[in-house]
Amino acid sequence: xxxxxQPDIHITVSEGASLELRCNYSYGATPYxxxxxxSPGQGLQLLLKxxxxxxxxxxxxGFEAEFKxxxxxxxxxxxxxxxxxxxxxFCAVGEDQTGANxxxxxxGTRLTxxx
Amino acid sequence: xxxxxxxxKYLFRKEGQNVTLSCEQNLNHDAMYWYRQDPxxxxxxxxxSQIVNDFQKGDIAEGYSVSREKKESFPLTVTSAQKNPTxxxxxxxxxxxGSxxxxxxGTRLTxx
Numbered sequence: 001x002x003x004x005x006q007p008d009i010h011i012t013v014s015e016g017a018s019l020e021l022r023c024n025y026s027y028g029a030t031p032y033x034x035x036x037x038x039s040p041g042q043g044l045q046l047l048l049k050x051x052x053x054x055x056x057x058x059x060x061x062g063f064e065a066e067f068k069x070x071x072x073x074x075x076x077x078x079x080x081x082x083x084x085x086x087x088x089x090f091c092a093v094g095e096d097q098t099g100a101n102x103x104x105x106x107x108g109t110r111l112t113x114x115x
Numbered sequence: 116x117x118x119x120x121x122x123x124k125y126l127f128r129k130e131g132q133n134v135t136l137s138c139e140q141n142l143n144h145d146a147m148y149w150y151r152q153d154p155x156x157x158x159x160x161x162x163x164s165q166i167v168n169d170f171q172k173g174d175i176a177e178g179y180s181v182s183r184e185k186k187e188s189f190p191l192t193v194t195s196a197q198k199n200p201t202x203x204x205x206x207x208x209x210x211x212x213g214s215x216x217x218x219x220x221g222t223r224l225t226x227x
Contacts, residue, residue, distance in 0.1 A: 102160060102173075
């Protein structure tokens, strides 16, 4: 069965510092992988996605993620964090074999940015 | 602008009452989804629909019902059978061929 693990519940970084949010997945086939961001009380916004090809994907707001099949990981990175990046981040794996397009989400990582 | 709308943003109901949450999309997407979000638990799938007049149960369908009479609309009813309905509810849609889902702004339901 598909599953996603985000081992860090809460991360605090200083503005301008680099960021890495961890995501590990369990899926038998080639996964579709996503990172979403959610501001308090809002819906989810897609940051980036991986379907196939280049394992380093670029997203919006200066984020990138790298797919590592050997480690079953899809970690999100940003070289310099801005105060506006404070939010909750969700990693998700997609199931498309049945055409259902269902997504399985991790429990999220809350990012706090300090001045 | 294309997107997904959910209404209302905040909803209060008395225990034992059924309540219907609205979700509308103008993205021409075939598939629509309902998720429930609780603190520390991420998103859990309630129901999904790949096409009009068809829908499937997700992981936590008990106490909920849906309909899909129109492509643009996928309302969710939280029934009195749902034991703990207070939560944040998110609606999403996607193209049938792709896996990227687009989300609405959510409805926060509080049962008093």
